[in-house]
Amino acid sequence: MNFFIVLRKELTEQWRTKRLLIVTAVLAAFGLASPLLAKFTPELLKSIPSMPAGFAEMIPAPSVADAVGQYVKNLSQFGILLALLMSMGAVAQEKERGTAAMMLTHPVSRLNFLLAKFTALGVVFAFSLVVAALGCWYYTLLLFEALPWGPYLALNGLMLVVFLVYIAVTLLCSTLVHTQGAAAGLAFAALVLVAGVGSLPLIGEYFPGRLFSWGGALVLGGGSPAWPAFWVSLGLIAAALLVAWLVFRRQEL
Amino acid sequence: MIQIENLHKHYGAVHALDGLNMTIEAGTVFGFLGPNGAGKTTTLRILTGLARGTSGRATVGGVDLNTDGRTLSRRIGYLPEELAFYPWMTPREFLDYLGRLHRLSAAERSDRTRELLVLVNLEEVGKRRIGGFSRGMRQRLGLAAALVHKPEVLLLDEPISALDPAGRKEVLDLIERLSEQCTVLMSSHILADVERVCNVVGIIAKGRMIVQSPREALMERYAQPVFEAETTDTASACRWADRLRVQPWTAAVSVDGDRVRVTVKEVARARKELLASAVAQDVVLRRYEEVRPSLEDVFLQLVGRELS
Numbered sequence: 001m002n003f004f005i006v007l008r009k010e011l012t013e014q015w016r017t018k019r020l021l022i023v024t025a026v027l028a029a030f031g032l033a034s035p036l037l038a039k040f041t042p043e044l045l046k047s048i049p050s051m052p053a054g055f056a057e058m059i060p061a062p063s064v065a066d067a068v069g070q071y072v073k074n075l076s077q078f079g080i081l082l083a084l085l086m087s088m089g090a091v092a093q094e095k096e097r098g099t100a101a102m103m104l105t106h107p108v109s110r111l112n113f114l115l116a117k118f119t120a121l122g123v124v125f126a127f128s129l130v131v132a133a134l135g136c137w138y139y140t141l142l143l144f145e146a147l148p149w150g151p152y153l154a155l156n157g158l159m160l161v162v163f164l165v166y167i168a169v170t171l172l173c174s175t176l177v178h179t180q181g182a183a184a185g186l187a188f189a190a191l192v193l194v195a196g197v198g199s200l201p202l203i204g205e206y207f208p209g210r211l212f213s214w215g216g217a218l219v220l221g222g223g224s225p226a227w228p229a230f231w232v233s234l235g236l237i238a239a240a241l242l243v244a245w246l247v248f249r250r251q252e253l
Numbered sequence: 254m255i256q257i258e259n260l261h262k263h264y265g266a267v268h269a270l271d272g273l274n275m276t277i278e279a280g281t282v283f284g285f286l287g288p289n290g291a292g293k294t295t296t297l298r299i300l301t302g303l304a305r306g307t308s309g310r311a312t313v314g315g316v317d318l319n320t321d322g323r324t325l326s327r328r329i330g331y332l333p334e335e336l337a338f339y340p341w342m343t344p345r346e347f348l349d350y351l352g353r354l355h356r357l358s359a360a361e362r363s364d365r366t367r368e369l370l371v372l373v374n375l376e377e378v379g380k381r382r383i384g385g386f387s388r389g390m391r392q393r394l395g396l397a398a399a400l401v402h403k404p405e406v407l408l409l410d411e412p413i414s415a416l417d418p419a420g421r422k423e424v425l426d427l428i429e430r431l432s433e434q435c436t437v438l439m440s441s442h443i444l445a446d447v448e449r450v451c452n453v454v455g456i457i458a459k460g461r462m463i464v465q466s467p468r469e470a471l472m473e474r475y476a477q478p479v480f481e482a483e484t485t486d487t488a489s490a491c492r493w494a495d496r497l498r499v500q501p502w503t504a505a506v507s508v509d510g511d512r513v514r515v516t517v518k519e520v521a522r523a524r525k526e527l528l529a530s531a532v533a534q535d536v537v538l539r540r541y542e543e544v545r546p547s548l549e550d551v552f553l554q555l556v557g558r559e560l561s
Contacts, residue, residue: 002354005353009350016341097337098333098335102336102395104303106351107323109323252298253298
């Protein structure tokens with residue numbers, strides 16, 4: 001199948017252009033730093049000489065919940081930002097440079113062209129998340145206690161689903177326009193919209209951002225499931241890819 | 254091999270193609286000529302499936318462009334005017350990648366890559382990144398890429414525009430040789446090159462085919478006799494040209510520095526009166542000859558008539 005040939009090229013591109021390295025390095029750094037920040041931030045605050053009397057005693061002792069909270073917060077912010085940055089030029093840049101026109105006169109279907117890009121970006125983020133998760137798990141073990149494997153795996157799986165939502169939406173933006181700059185602007189607007197609407201009460205329960213808090217709660221052994229947000233996220237991925245394909249298949253290059 | 258019937262392409266109010274008709278037989282090297290904006294690149298983009306006509310019909314090797322894109326891509330090789338590659342790849346990797354897409358076996362890909370790199374004179378840089386290539390090197394790699402799968406039809410958009418004289422000669426020789434294996438449709442603004450390699454010429458203006466004919470028949474039918482003379486200075490060349498323009502036996506008179514080029518309607522009368530006219534105007538000639546009209550003369554005559 002030509003999909004796998006194109007996917008192989010996309011993965012090689014991620015490796016040669018050092019995108020895989022960049023995403024892995026950033027996510028791994030935040031994965032490692034999260035338990036460290038959770039452990040030592042209170043210590044740092046207590047060591048400030050001008051701290052008012054009695055304030056140091058008010059700072060609670062760091063716990064595994066802080067480590068997980070830091071991990072979820074850091075990766076949700078930087079992971080989403082990276083998803084946008086890495087995906088915005090995926091199609092627009094190829095259209096702008098002319099490589100899309102060059103390649104699509106060979107036996108590459110437009111569907112495979114898009115799906116290979118989405119899959120390659122998904123693989124990059126999945127790999128980076130594995131490295132980040134292992135780093136976080138090890139440092140949490142050293143500084144606090146071992147995190148339960150099953151729920152921790154579920155947390156990272158849910159985070160990957162959110163990243164895939166933003167990758168798919170950014171890929172759609174990249175397909176709609178012809179320049180990388182326009183794709184970046186459109187993707188950022190989409191990010192603000194999704195984050196803004198997702199922060200509203202009630203509606204937020206159905207948005208991808210809810211998966212972060214569900215994942216965090218799973219690791220700490222509490223909270224309620226957010227299956228609607230999960231299914232909406234999968235639906236958003238499928239819808240963004242479908243619209244991207246419907247647009248791209250009619251687009252003149 | 255290529256059949257275009259009443260093809261229209263509109264971009265809003267702009268009619269890039271306005272009822273284009275064109276038939277290209279198998280084994281032809283077709284020179285596709287026209288002024289800027291005439292619709293050459295649009296036609297080629299439609300033939301590759303990268304753009305769609307607003308109305309009309311086009312087939313390549315019997316494949317209808319509106320229905321079967323996958324089959325089409327296996328039959329055509331395309332060299333776009335604006336070349337783009339993945340800068341992180343090497344030529345070997347790029348040709349190998351295309352070979353995979355065209356379902357060539359590992360042994361076939363290896364042989365074909367080596368063969369093509371030699372053919373386009375890039376074997377020494379086969380392992381260098383394409384990102385550092387000059388425009389000429391990219392053009393040659395683009396030609397190799399278009400040939401990976403031995404296509405039945407080769408669509409070349411300005412294939413020699415970025416090449417130096419030696420490179421141009423090599424590529425033109427290659428196109429001549431390719432005519433034994435496939436049908437070539439080549440757009441170019443270098444008319445001397447088209448005249449050299451193409452056996453059929455089509456001239457397009459304002460999105461319509463003005464004329465399509467075997468090259469020799471076109472020259473015979475439209476080429477008017479031309480005389481060229483070189484004077485001693487520009488002033489006398491201009492003075493003489495002004496005098497010649499009002500003569501009933503001249504069709505066109507152009508001046509380029511101290512050179513005068515006269516296209517004539519009545520060759521016998523021109524032979525008799527041209528030199529007499531120079532003497533009468535006190536113009537001293539350093540060179541004077543009756544030259545064979547070029548494809549450029551025919552092109553300018555036909556396009557000028559169409560655009561006026």
